[in-house]
Amino acid sequence: MASETPAKRPRSGKDVPYNLVYWPGIPGRGEHIRLALEQAAADYTDTAFTEGGVNEVLELVQGKAPDDGVNPPPCAPPILKHGDLVISQTPNILLYLGPRLGLVPDTDEDPDALYRIHGLALTALDGLSNEPHDCHHPIASGLYYEDQKVESKRKSEDYVKNRLPKFLSYFERVLGSKASGDGPWLYGGVLTYADLVLFQCVDGIKFMFPKAMAKLEGERGHARVFALHKAVVEQPKIKAYLQSPRRQKYSNGIYRYYEELDIEP
Numbered sequence: 001m002a003s004e005t006p007a008k009r010p011r012s013g014k015d016v017p018y019n020l021v022y023w024p025g026i027p028g029r030g031e032h033i034r035l036a037l038e039q040a041a042a043d044y045t046d047t048a049f050t051e052g053g054v055n056e057v058l059e060l061v062q063g064k065a066p067d068d069g070v071n072p073p074p075c076a077p078p079i080l081k082h083g084d085l086v087i088s089q090t091p092n093i094l095l096y097l098g099p100r101l102g103l104v105p106d107t108d109e110d111p112d113a114l115y116r117i118h119g120l121a122l123t124a125l126d127g128l129s130n131e132p133h134d135c136h137h138p139i140a141s142g143l144y145y146e147d148q149k150v151e152s153k154r155k156s157e158d159y160v161k162n163r164l165p166k167f168l169s170y171f172e173r174v175l176g177s178k179a180s181g182d183g184p185w186l187y188g189g190v191l192t193y194a195d196l197v198l199f200q201c202v203d204g205i206k207f208m209f210p211k212a213m214a215k216l217e218g219e220r221g222h223a224r225v226f227a228l229h230k231a232v233v234e235q236p237k238i239k240a241y242l243q244s245p246r247r248q249k250y251s252n253g254i255y256r257y258y259e260e261l262d263i264e265p
């Protein structure tokens with residue numbers, strides 16, 4: 001009998017719940033983890049909704065925990081705790097969860113798929129999450145938006161005109177490639193965590209730059225990308241999640257709405 005790969009091995013007992021540690025009040029990068037857990041109907045807790053949850057975030061990012069001789073202190077949330085494992089970095093957490101939650105093809109049958117899918121998730125996070133964040137914080141993450149408004153406008157103009165269409169066109173190309181397979185998904189004809197990441201990025205940018213996104217959607221040059229967004233919304237578990245109070249409103253996180261940055265491309 002083939003032994004289980006580390007990616008699928010239960011940590012300590014099959015039903016160990018996942019604990020997402022993230023700031024309360026914004027979807028933020030934690031949302032990528034929530035969507036994966038929700039699509040898999042996984043048993044999880046979320047510090048955004050637990051009493052004193054913010055203290056758990058602070059203890060971890062201030063290095064007071066985990067002081068267990070194994071897990072290094074994380075720098076920033078999202079952080080995932082699963083049994084005795086504590087890991088951070090959004091794509092790293094998704095790499096861990098993907099095979100466990102059935103959000104990648106079987107890693108025994110197609111061991112390379114994980115890295116292909118992960119590359120797509122990393123690219124979406126680069127161009128459609130990190131860059132939008134820098135549109136309202138182009139000078140310093142530690143400064144207020146109000147202290148970098150002029151530069152934010154310049155950055156957003158370039159983003160909307162050049163970078164956003166570039167990344168949407170890239171994903172349109174991926175979705176039109178043979179590797180995408182049948183159906184609306186990025187890889188192999190099945191929904192993976194990369195699809196959920198791209199959905200969340202597109203969704204956030206629709207909130208942040210509605211004029212640009214309406215124009216790009218209307219031009220039909222990125223029809224497959226917008227169809228993927230719609231197909232994710234229509235997944236029954238995601239649909240229920242999006243209508244639940246667990247889905248937080250966009251506010252002062254990565255995707256923010258500032259009228260002066262809502263630029264026509």
Ligand SMILES: N[C@@H](CCC(=O)N[C@@H](CS)C(=O)NCC(=O)O)C(=O)O
Nearest residue numbers: 028029030076077078088089090091
């Ligand atoms: N590359 C990291 C970035 C983590 C990150 O910047 N987290 C934000 C919240 S979304 C944070 O709290 N950052 C604190 C800081 O950078 O000082 C990831 O993808 O998880």
